[in-house]
Amino acid sequence: MSYHGGGGYRRRQNRDFDYHDRRQEVVSETPEDRLRTFIIRFGEVDPVQELQHFAEQLNNHVIENPANVSIISEGLRYAVTEQPYKVPYYATVLRLLYDTPAIKTEDAEGVSLGKQILDDFWKGFQSYLDKLAWRETRLCVQLFAHLTVAKVITAQTMYDLLHSFSAVLDEFGVPHGRAKKAALCAAEGLMVCGxxxxxxxSANVFELISALQAYVDSTSDSKTLIQPIIRLYANTEPVEIANEILDSALSALQILNASDFSQSSESFVQPYKDVTLFAGTTFDLPSILVPPEVVELDTLSTESGEDxxxxxxxxxxxxxxxxxxxVTPDPTxxxxYAVxxxxxxxxxxxxxxxxECARLLLEYPKWTLLGTFRPRPGAPPHEPITGKDWQLESTIIETILGALLLLPEPTHKSVYYVALITELCKLSPSTVGPAVGKSIRRLYGFLADGLDVELACRFGDWFAIHMSNFNxxxxxxxxVPDxxxxxxxxxxxxxxxAIDYEIRLSYYDRIVKTLPEPMQAPDNGLIPSEAPGPDFEYDDPANHYHDAAQSVLDLIRGRSKAEDVMTHLESLKNSLETTDSDANTDxxxxxxxxxxxxxxxxxxFSHFLNAIERYLPLLRNVASGSLTTTGSSNLEARIDILTAVATFWKRSPHMIVIVFDKLMQYQIVDPTDIVSWAFTSGGKNSTAAHPSISALLWDVVRGALDKANGRVLVARRKVATLRKEEDEKAALTLASNGTSMEVDAEAKPEVPAEESPALTTALKAFSILTREQKAVLSRTLDGFVDCLASATSPNPNAKTVVTENSWHNRANWSEAEWVTWETWGWYRxxxxxxxxxxxxxxxxxxxVSFAKIGNVGDPAVDAFKKIWNITTGQEP
Known part of the structure; x- marks a missing residue:
């Protein structure tokens, strides 16, 4: 249980709580809860001035009740792992408590209070480590590092602790996520106490840095796929607009090591240095071994038939x-890096x-060295620290947007980062607003430099949502010049x-009025000619098939039975074949x-769901190809259904994605059909002469991929549940039969239990869905091959885009070349x-997919295969 809850405590104390909280009965706090709260709220006025008094208060609590030692240790663990900006001050508190007179308890006679607390704190740290709670583990390591500088923890045992984390980097086949988190534990601890x-x-700092350097060098290939600026050609220096987290940590360590870590005191708050030099018994950290990763993974059937x-x-x-x-700190x-x-x-x-997060971010300078950030308006001036004096609001916005624009996806939902920026603007509009505006302009400038297409979409969505919150x-x-x-x-x-999204968040007429006149011109292609909504192709009386469509519409509007509608469609088809022999009547x-x-x-939306559910037999009949001539296939029928949906909702593209998802949910179409449509019929309106993928079509493809993968996951879990139930039943049967468990019992041949009908059905469904998953992945890869590297239908624009010289001349690119470049981005x-x-x-x-790829040596083919090899862990 967390007593802080990532701001949960203050949220419960906030007067702005919701109605549900007001109705809850007030529960009186126990003395233990009040002690934990006291520890968590330390330093909210002035941490430096509160240090001595805070330590004395903790000592008094233990004098009153020696059992409070464990409560204090627990409260410190919560405080350290949920308020990282206070870690140096809690280290100072422990340093002061090491000077406290010895307190006799049943468990520790004559041991100082600080030693007792640290002994218990270590047990909590070990539990974090055993559970591989990496963030909590890393913050505890930071506390130990500060205590090492304060001479409370011995340098040798601290080095051994950091070495245990760096040893993870040498594990055979170590996953990047595990290596990254272990490396950060070692690197950040070493920055503080190096x-x-x-x-x-006896300690070898160079060995720790070399281990990190070796691992960072081994990840160079994978970095090419997640850099925010796309460079498809080789042998080109990356644009310096982003920093990789391990690269930044390594760079900071190398700078510190070059100066024998003399810059640590200029980078990290060290309030314990103002305390009298500690001369007592030091604390030795026990040895640890970082446990292996817990296997909580999804399984699927592979080509070999194994899991x-x-x-x-x-x-x-x-x-x-x-x-x-x-303006903002350089994380290298x-x-x-510390900020x-x-x-x-x-x-x-x-x-x-x-x-609460927004409030704490704006108060962050209180926990840093004086002069790290420029004083806020109205605050007394101070002497800036050399090389610092950064702008707080710009630093915060840059950090939030950096987290939002992580590839392949952010840690949290995008809406959290968007809402956090909104809260910051509400708290301090005069200072945060300009930082947001500058960030928007900067990201907009990155678009022409090759900003990743996925990041461009996130940027556009954030921009539209943010504008909607501020009129x-x-x-x-x-x-306008663009x-x-x-x-x-x-x-x-x-x-x-952005304009389309703003219209969805408001009204068409209102958004149009916010745009300057040059942008409102219909021929500029920035705003739709009409407000979003359905577009019934046969609503116009001048349409040749208006009467036929109206007859079908009247039947559906009158809630006729699905069989009657199908009969009517059959008669319409026969009529059209007679009158329009040249038309594709199917x-x-x-x-x-x-x-x-x-x-x-x-x-x-409820009308849509009701209509779909009422006429599911009709849709299934149409999708099966029953209402066709003998020359049509089921795939053609399903593609026609998807095309009809896209035509009807062409003025509301987001509805295409929604309807497609429902059609998959009701099994009218398969995910493979969706992908096939996206790479064929979906790209017919593209300005490129070859197939291509836009942001909308990628949303369609992603929906199909996620649906197929999600179905496999659900089926696998069902199989696992049924197998577990059968194993439990088998165990109960053996127990009820009195099976002897003695070693000398006569060995009996074990008869395998027959699978239940439910498990047999689940396994069959799992096998079918696994094949579907493989098919949709294969079809997607085939689609990108056809777009970018196919020998049977070569795309000259694909080759042009991946040529270094042509990239530097992209100001002269045609629309087809820009479309192809976007397709490359979605393939990545x-x-x-x-x-x-x-x-x-x-x-x-x-x-299968590479059977029709072009020749090696072609720039497009080489780039395509390089991306694939990096993805699958093969040699580039």
Whole structure:
């Protein structure tokens, strides 16, 4: 149980609690709860001034009741792991308590209070380590590092602790996520206490740094897939707009080591240095062994028929930099790394309470060295520290956006980061607002430099949501000159996406009025010609099939039986074959049926669901190809259904994704059908001469992939549950039969129990869904091959985009080249998002899909295969 809960305590104390909380009965706090709360709330006024009094109060609590030692230790663990900005001050408290006179207890006679607390604290740290609670473990290591500098913990045992974490990097086949977290534990601890450890001649600081260096060098290939700026060609220096977290830690360590860690005192708060030099008995940290990862993974059937363990891939973390180093901290320096790490931990911990998180972020300078940040308006001036004096609000916004723009996906839901920025703007609009505006302009500038397509979409969504929270006020006239760019230029796409999203969040007429006149012109392609809504193709009386569609619409509106509607459609088909012999009557009939059904359900989402559920037999009949001539296939019928949906909702693209998802849920179409449509019929309106994938089509493809993967996961869990139930029944049967468990008992042949019908059915369903999963992954890869590297339908634009010289001339790119470049971006994102599944099927997928790929030596083919090899863990 957490007594702080990532801001939960203050949330419960906030007067702005909700009605449910007001109705709850007030529960009186126990003395133990009050003691924990007292520890957690330490330093909220002035931590330096409170230190001595706080230590005395803790001592008094133990004098009153020696059993409070464990309560104090528990409270310190919660405080350290949920308030990382207070860690140096809690280390100072423990240092002061080491000077407290010895207290005699039943368990520890003559041992100082600080020693007793630290003994109990270590037990809690060991439990964090056993559970592999990495963030809590890392923050505890930081506390031990500060205590090492304070001479409470011996340097040799602290070195051994850090060495145990660095040893994880040498494990055979260590996953990147495990290695990264262990490396950060060792690196951040060494940053704090490196100077003290170096004084011990038996400790080898260089060995720790070298282990980190070796691992960082081994991850160079995977970094090419998650950098925020796309570079498809090789032998080009990356754009310096982002820093990888392990690279930053290594750089900071190297700077510190070069100066014998003399900069540690300029980078980390060390209030314990003002306390009298400690001369008592030091504390030896026990030896540890970092436990292996707990196997809690999803399984799926692989090509060999065996179960493969599949876990979400963890990639290197690149955080975008938006400002110069004189405005925000450079995370590759010791002081910059310390600031960003503390802010990231605060953002992560307080995800449960964004309002409290926003308040604490703005109060963060209180916990840093004086002069780290510029004084806020109205605050007394101070002498800036050399190389610091950063802008607080710009630093906070840059850190939040860096977390939002992590690839392949952020740690928390995107809406949390968006809401957190909104809360910051509400708390201090005059200072946070300008920082947000500068960040928007900076990210907008990155679009032309090759900002990853996934990040461009996140940026557009955040921009639109943020504008909706502040009356849609933005200086759009700054972007008017960019209207002259190619229609498919990333800046034009960003503007269209943001405007479309704003319209969804408000009203068409209102958003149009916020735009300058040049942007309102219909031929600019920034705003739709009409408000979002359905577009019934056959509603116009001038349409040749208007009467036929109206007859079907009347039947559905009158709630006729599905059989009657199917009979009517059959007669319409026969009639059209007679009158329009040249027309594709099959596709027309399907389009009329599907669009009529959607038209009935277009009033609201509940109307849509009711219409779908009422006429499921009709949809299944249409999807099966029953209403067709003998030359049509089921796939053609399902593709026609998807095309009809896209036609009907072309003015509300988000509805296409929603309806497709429901069609998959009701098993009208398969995920493979969705992917096939996206790479064929879905791209027909593209300006490129070859198949391509836009942001909308990627949303469609991703929905199909997630549906297939999710079905396999659910089926696997069901199989595991049924197997567990059968094993338990078998064990009960053996127990009830009195089976002897003695060693000398006569061995009896074990007869395998027959599988229950439920388990047999579940296994069959799991096998079918696994094949479907493999098929949809294969179809997606095939689609990207056709777009970018197929020898049978070569795309000259794909080759042009991956050529270094052509990239530097991208200002002259045509729309087709920009479309192809975006497709390259979605191929990269497909690989990094679904790499665990692609690795499981890498042999079959690579063999089948690459059979039609172009020749090696072609820039597009080489780039395609390099991305694939990195994804599947093969040699590039």
């Amino acid at each position: 100077a003290t450890i170096k004084e011990d001649t 493969a363990l599949v876990k979400k891939e963890e990639w290197p973390e690149f955080y975008v930099r938006l400002f110069d180093s004189d 320096t010791p002081a910059g 960003r790490s503390a802010l990231l931990d605060t953002i992560d911990i307080f995800e449960i309470n964004r309002k 849609f006020q933005w200086v759009w006239k700054e972007w 209207i002259s760019l190619s229609l498919q230029h990333p800046k034009r796409i960003l503007m269209r996406r 596709s027309i009939i399907r389009s009329i049926a599907v669009q009529s059904l959607l038209h009935i359900g277009s009033r609201s 994102h497909f690989c990094r998002m679904y790499s665990p599944y692609l690795r499981s099927y890498s042999t079959t997928l690579g063999t």
